[in-house]
Amino acid sequence: ANANGYVKSCKVTVHPSLNAGESYLVVASTDATPSTNGNWITAAHTPVGGGTVWLSLKRSIKQTTEDPQRGDGRIFIHVFCQTPGAQHTAVCEAWGRFIQVVPA
16 A cells, blocks of 8 residues: 655653663564564664663655565564563654554
């Protein structure tokens, strides 16, 4: 499906639900599945205890379907933590035009 949007940036706030000693790697990717070797656009890291990061994206969105080979398709935000399976809460806000933030 075709779209005509633009995403300027994304603000992501992450807080641990149980272990306050966690820090987080927040990644914007064209891959729907979290991967440490995927098609990353940009990444940022929170300090220990979580926090807020800004991801500068500056991308046109012309496809609403997933296609990692295209640079103008859907963008996925993934949060990686130090302890696999750790519980956390994440809030994502996006700035741009004609975009929609949809939780996974």
